[in-house]
Each structure stands twice: as structure tokens, then as C-alpha cells.
Amino acid sequence: MEEGMSGFVVKPRGGGGGGATKCGRWNPTAEQVKVLTELFRSGLRTPSTDQIQKISSQLSFYGKIESKNVFYWFQNHKARERQKRRRIVVEDDENVDILRQDKVSVSSTKHFGEVNQVFEPGRVMETLQLFPLNEPESEKLRFFTNECKENASITYAFGTRMDDHPPLDLCLSFL
């Protein structure tokens, strides 16, 4: 971090090891994490309140724990596993350039990771307003042209990158 903007250095983990009398955040033991992980691996993702209480009760054997800790653990673990998965898959490298251009300048240290899509709410809002939702609603004619444009199938080559398409913001404003 460059300049510590606010700086109040929070201090010391004072209590030192033993009796953390402070009500800081939950710090799970290895055994607790092990059990939670195994439950997750077994398929449990969003335990019910009752399950949470049972789990918490059992895990309290290994150390201090509350129900909410279990709840949060599953929420976070689920989200982060998914995040990890998605990152590995790397859909398309189309938005890599977006990431690399200007995102970096903002923050040098913190979160880069997420976010490929930086949609501004305002933009979307505008777009939404452009929908003629109250349009006469032409009796749902559901049979669109059944044409097969196959004839022109070679119009785009694989070599030509699609990367120079307008950003999604623009894409959404056409309606």
C-alpha cells in the first residue's frame, strides 16, 4: 500500500496466544476445517439451519465456534470454489485486453482477480429504459423466418479476431 490513508494501525494481537479474550473473528482449527471441507466435498453446500446447528455443535469440540461461522464458511467456500473453477476455465480471452488496459492503474495491490465485466449500473439502466416494453406486443408471432443462412456460412474466418468489437456497453445500447 502506498500511502496509508487512514492509518490507524490496529494493533497488536495482543492477547497473545492463549486466551484470546477479544471477540475477533473466528479462527478455525485444522480439525474444524477438515470436517467442513469433507462435508463440502461430500456434496453439502447450503446447510439448513438445523444442519448448521448440528455441525456447529459437533465442531465446538475442537474449539470455539458459532453457528454463523459455519454458515459463513459454506457461503464463502462455495463461492470461492466456484470462482476458482471459473478462473481456470478462462472462457475466452476476449476480455483479457480489457483487464490489462486500464484496470491495473487503479489499484496496485488489491483485488485484480475478479471482474472481467465492469458494467456500470447506470448504463444498464439506460439500456433497460430503451426497451419498448409497452409496445403493442404484436400477438407473439412465434414463427420467425425459418431461413437457413447457411449459404453465407463462410463470411467470417476463424483467423479474424472478434476482439475489435465494441465493448459490451455499446453492444447494449443498440436497442
Add this chain to the structure above:
Amino acid sequence: MEEGMSGFVVKPRGGGGGGATKCGRWNPTAEQVKVLTELFRSGLRTPSTDQIQKISSQLSFYGKIESKNVFYWFQNHKARERQKRRRIVVEDDENVDILRQDKVSVSSTKHFGEVNQVFEPGRVMETLQLFPLNEPESEKLRFFTNECKENASITYAFGTRMDDHPPLDLCLSFL
């Protein structure tokens, strides 16, 4: 992985949807899906014929597409979002199949379908079956006690070895 069976390879999504010289089904590009998803996310559910044509027209920039594809996409996406939502409540599962590294054998259809949980036999299976998934759905009270159990913080001594805890197998069977 198990793509060999059926014999026809599904094209990668980012391929531009172009290769198909056959008039098979529409294969949306990543960009197309992205825009459609964003439109959906912005509130569009059942676009009018006119909207469909505009959308289709714009999306044709990214690859072959027809109006009916847009129509079907919205219909399917709407239905599947609802389905997913309902399934989460019931099963609390989403991509467990992905997590499973072996024995996956997702026989029939792919994800989103029926999540045939093919967990490996034995203990884990039992454990899973013990989950009271059909539990009364106790209004999900998400506000757990905000208490700080600090008072009773010494209920367990650190000196006591945790090693004599029951094996993980037992730990998982308590639910």
C-alpha cells in the same frame, strides 16, 4: 472425457459459431451469450418480435444467428433460471459433479439436468443420505446468535490433545 461415445464433438463456444456448414442448431458465441445474458439480467424476459429482430440483427455481428434463436434463448433461459432456483432450494447442489474428480459418470444429459449424484459408494454415500434434505424448511432464520461466547471461552483446554478425536468417518456421521 466421455465425449467419445456419441461421436460428434460439440464445438467450442468461442469458435465463432461459424464452422458449422450444416444447418444444425445454433451455436452461440461467447459474445452473443454475454449480451443475451446481460439483457436478461437487465430485466428483459419475453422480448417482442421487434426486439427479437433487433437483437438478432445486432448479434449477427458476432456470428450466425437467427431470430428464432433469440426467441428460444430467452424462453429457455427463463425456464432454466427458474428451474435452477427451485433446485437449489431442494437439493443445495450445483456443480458438485464438477468437484467429483472420479466416478463422475454423468450418464445421461449434462449438468443442469438432473444432477444424478453419483457419489462414490461407501461411507460418503451414507453420510449424504443422512442429510435431512426434506426437512421442514425452518424459515431459514439467518440471524444466528450474535453472541460473543467469550465468557465461556475456557471450556476447552489447549493442552488436551485433539488427536484422540473420533476419526473423520464418525465426525461425518453425526448429522
Add this chain to the structure above:
DNA sequence: GCAAATTAATGATTTATTCAAG
């Protein structure tokens, strides 16, 4: 070896969605 300084993990909150009841 040791702490201060820095970075990476992850616990805890907040915000934005979704569907569907009213």
C-alpha cells in the same frame, strides 16, 4: 533469528439478482 512490512487467505458484511406471493 526477530519483528516490521508486505502479501495472500479468508472470515464477515453488504448489495443485487432471482422467483413468486399478494
Add this chain to the structure above:
DNA sequence: CTTGAATAAATCATTAATTTGC
């Protein structure tokens, strides 16, 4: 159309790992 329930995404905040200079 509004709102309630539920949750996932995004974010904030604190702790552990680690790096670094001595």
C-alpha cells in the same frame, strides 16, 4: 407492480504467511 424470501456476487476487514532488513 410491489414486496418477501433466499442466496450468490461483490466487497470490506482482519488474520496468517511471507518477505525483508537488520
